[in-house]
Amino acid sequence: MKKVVIVGGGISGLAAAYTLQESKAQIEYTLIEKDARLGGKIQTKYDDGFVIEEGPDCFISTKPSVIQLAQKIGLTHHLIGTNDEHKGTYIYSDKRLHALPEGLMLLVPTKIVPFALSPLISWPGKFRMGLDFVLPRKKEQEDETLHSFVVRRLGHEAMNKIAEPLIGGIHGGAPETMSLKASFPSFLDMERDHGSLVRAMLAGRRKAKKRKPSPREGIPKSHFISFKGGMGELVTTLENKLEGQVLKGKEVTRITSTDTGFRVEIAGEEDILADGVILAVPAPQAAALLETIDPQGADLLHATPMASSATISFAYKSREVPQAKSFGVLIPYVEQTKMNAVTFTSVKWNHRVPGEEYTLLRVFFGGAKKSHYASVPDEELLGWAKEELSSILGITATPERYWIHRWIEARPQYTIGHLDRMQELTERLDKTPGLVVAGGSYRGIGVPDCINDGVKGAEEIIAYLGK
Structure with missing residues (x-):
């Protein structure tokens, strides 16, 4: 054998x-x-009814390998989708919270009215993004950075306020060095095939409406999926x-x-x-x-290269954090904060807290541009988190409990x-x-x-x- x-x-x-x-x-x-x-990196901690994700908290449903594996090992009955009644993400920009406009797919607006009414992007910035319709496609197919591509197609404001926190954050990477071909090759395909990201997204939506979705019994109809007991299951x-x-x-x-x-x-x-x-x-x-x-x-x-990151999960009494009414907040690098994002964990997912009286938040630090923040002492990291939760979200309550986890030089950079x-x-x-x-x-x-x-x-x- x-x-x-x-x-x-x-x-x-x-x-x-x-x-x-x-x-x-x-x-x-x-x-x-x-x-x-x-x-x-999939680590789930169970502590007195709290489900604490120290690594990834979900997966994208459009990539089938997790669901296929779950089916093989008899775990599909534990799959859960996000709580869409609280669906929505905010961007912290210019010292204010802005809801991501409805119809924004990755970084491309596919619904004109919500995007036009959103104060997140200035009118000059919106006009610059609209030029994507008429700008010529790139003739050469050599690799370029995410930063170069987004600025070329959509402009600097879209890069700083949408692409960097929304897409760069997925990789914990620096858009200025991220390989587009390795990280988001679909963007190059969209430009090549349609000459415009917006046209490509709209064409994709039309095709999706025409297709009859194949039945997936027991699979949540959600873009992001996890397990009842966390990814550790x-x-x-x-x-x-x-x-x-x-x-x-x-x-x-x-x-x-x-x-x-x-x-x-x-x-x-x-x-x-x-x-x-x-x-x-x-x-x-x-x-x-x-x-x-x-x-x-x-x-x-x-x-x-490998980047470092750290997370702190905070448990609060729900009455003390009425701000937790969405999936969370992304913070662009240009805002010069210490933390990168906040996820309202128990709002986004069920089965994460021992009862409705608790709300679980997760704060993110580090990434390619801020790796050094992940290695500071616990008290300093906690101080930063509490200070910025107060200034950005108005959360001043003392958490009931907290859990810190670090990933030092553990996030590969493409x-x-x-x-x-x-x-x-x-x-x-x-x-x-x-x-x-x-x-x-x-x-x-x-x-x-x-x-x-x-x-x-x-x-x-x-x-x-x-x-």
């Missing part, structure tokens, strides 16, 4: 393990995770389904090539001889393990040249058959992307061993 080692027990590694297990191939696998728990259920060997709290220290495959060295454990290896770890860790096999490939991985580097890495790894990388550092940062990458990595190994 063939032996595969999966290094990394995040959602990519778990998806890879489950794919190997469910395949018809005769493969024995060992999953190795250096932390005492599985799940990687996906990890726990998947872990309980695994039948292979799982080593937690064990670190892989070295991987070398052998005549028949690979030798995987583990601190405090016997070496494992494997026919295939899946490196389902972030780029810096993958680079360190790749050094002995392919130093040039390791250099390609070292070129992926900078210009990322896709070229990943293509070169793939070509190099082709020369070492049986070794693949998978995860958020490579081909997509969202939970669906990570699951998809883990599945594809496992399928590549299965195909190789099948030869």
